[in-house]
Amino acid sequence: MPDPLAYEVAVVGGGPAGMTTALYTTRLGHRTAVFEKEGGRHAAVTHVHNLLGVSETVSGQQLAAHAVDQFEHYGGDFFPDAVESVGRVDDRDGTDDPRFRLEAAHGAVEAERVVFATGFRDRSPDVPELERFTGRGLHYCLHCDAYTLGDAPVFVLGHTESAAHVAMTMLNFTDDVDLLLDAREPEWDDETDAQLRAHPVDRIETAVVSAYEGERTDADEQPWLGGLSFGDGTERDYIGGFAMYGTAYNADLAAALGCERTDDGAIAVDDDGNTSVDGVYAAGDVTHGQNQTTIAIGDGAAAGLAIHKDLRRFPKALAELEDEEVDPDLEAPGSKPDLRARMRRVRARRTHPGLREPSPGRE
Numbered sequence: 601m602p603d604p605l606a607y608e609v610a611v612v613g614g615g616p617a618g619m620t621t622a623l624y625t626t627r628l629g630h631r632t633a634v635f636e637k638e639g640g641r642h643a644a645v646t647h648v649h650n651l652l653g654v655s656e657t658v659s660g661q662q663l664a665a666h667a668v669d670q671f672e673h674y675g676g677d678f679f680p681d682a683v684e685s686v687g688r689v690d691d692r693d694g695t696d697d698p699r700f701r702l703e704a705a706h707g708a709v710e711a712e713r714v715v716f717a718t719g720f721r722d723r724s725p726d727v728p729e730l731e732r733f734t735g736r737g738l739h740y741c742l743h744c745d746a747y748t749l750g751d752a753p754v755f756v757l758g759h760t761e762s763a764a765h766v767a768m769t770m771l772n773f774t775d776d777v778d779l780l781l782d783a784r785e786p787e788w789d790d791e792t793d794a795q796l797r798a799h800p801v802d803r804i805e806t807a808v809v810s811a812y813e814g815e816r817t818d819a820d821e822q823p824w825l826g827g828l829s830f831g832d833g834t835e836r837d838y839i840g841g842f843a844m845y846g847t848a849y850n851a852d853l854a855a856a857l858g859c860e861r862t863d864d865g866a867i868a869v870d871d872d873g874n875t876s877v878d879g880v881y882a883a884g885d886v887t888h889g890q891n892q893t894t895i896a897i898g899d900g901a902a903a904g905l906a907i908h909k910d911l912r913r914f915p916k917a918l919a920e921l922e923d924e925e926v927d928p929d930l931e932a933p934g935s936k937p938d939l940r941a942r943m944r945r946v947r948a949r950r951t952h953p954g955l956r957e958p959s960p961g962r963e
């Protein structure tokens with residue numbers, strides 16, 4: 601069998617976190633591969649909000665496509681493939697250096713460092729017809745979409761602490777908030793219950809049985825939610841709302857490798873994205889419930905920089921120089937020939953991939 605492709609860095613997950621880590625490690629000269637199976641939370645984002653310099657007419661998928669272009673432009677390898685297992689490779693060269701083998705559906709690679717940027721999945725509400733309005737009336741992220749839903753009737757679906765909290769928080773944006781229990785018993789504690797009763801949030805206990813479309817202003821646009829139907833035969837128009845049924849972290853591969861997890865199932869990391877396993881990093885939504893593109897990008901950058909510091913050969917520490925009894929003319933060969941050639945090629949180009957539209961009115 602031929603040797604698998606060898607990389608310094610392999611990133612599992614091509615969302616904002618993974619692509620940012622990969623962009624950093626690639627532009628810092630490390631041979632990097634990204635594996636991305638289709639999906640992820642970024643793919644559900646119809647309009648990216650709160651991302652400096654990026655118009656909200658851009659979707660998460662468009663953003664990811666630009667990220668792949670940028671990554672490949674600097675020499676990274678993008679594999680549209682699902683990683684199925686990650687294991688340690690036995691020490692071959694007598695060093696303690698970590699080395700990993702990633703088995704994907706269509707091939708395998710080895711890498712010195714692995715990054716899990718695998719995100720999480722929002723648990724969907726159990727309401728027929730509602731899921732098709734994701735991003736257009738059904739939302740999961742208050743910080744992203746409260747502005748879009750402001751000053752109109754809004755629902756919060758759920759029976760947990762976080763549902764109660766989001767319902768009260770939405771009062772900052774609208775005076776018409778319904779908390780929909782969907783025929784389930786509330787799980788929040790007495791303190792939250794007292795807090796909730798003191799806020800003008802309407803609690804609706806009846807089951808939610810269906811969702812209906814709003815009026816279309818543009819036949820070419822995907823429809824927005826119009827409202828919800830209830831088990832008692834009533835209907836209520838909403839501009840939209842949030843489903844709060846928790847998250848499922850995509851942390852199984854990391855757990856199988858021995859990475860510690862937090863109480864709620866996220867991969868435990870330090871500020872640089874180091875997991876509890878040497879040579880293994882994690883970034884973005886899979887490490888916390890912060891659930892923001894911008895935060896995933898920041899995490900990805902921190903992990904990318906940390907990996908570079910971990911892998912780079914220079915500067916050598918004094919202790920290392922003394923140990924090695926290095927001769928006074930220490931050799932520094934610079935970048936490898938293929939990387940040097942690519943750096944020259946990129947430098948010579950006048951345009952580079954990425955979003956470059958002028959703002960409306962400022963053309």
Ligand SMILES: Cc1cc2nc3c(=O)[nH]c(=O)nc-3n(C[C@H](O)[C@H](O)[C@H](O)COP(=O)(O)OP(=O)(O)OC[C@H]3O[C@@H](n4cnc5c(N)ncnc54)[C@H](O)[C@@H]3O)c2cc1C
Pocket residue numbers: 612613614615616617618635636637638639640641642643644645646647648649650651660681682683684717718719720722734735739740741744745850853883884885886890891892893894895896
């Ligand atoms: C509807 C919606 C709207 C949102 N709107 C906004 C917004 O306006 N502004 C904002 O800042 N944030 C928004 N968010 C949040 C934002 O999308 C996430 O915080 C962000 O995408 C997290 O990035 P990530 O890279 O950590 O994870 P993800 O974007 O989830 O990417 C993880 C990737 O890992 C891949 N993956 C998982 N397992 C494997 C495997 N085994 N092999 C290969 N690939 C794998 C998945 O396919 C996925 O693409 C929104 C989220 C949703 C759901």
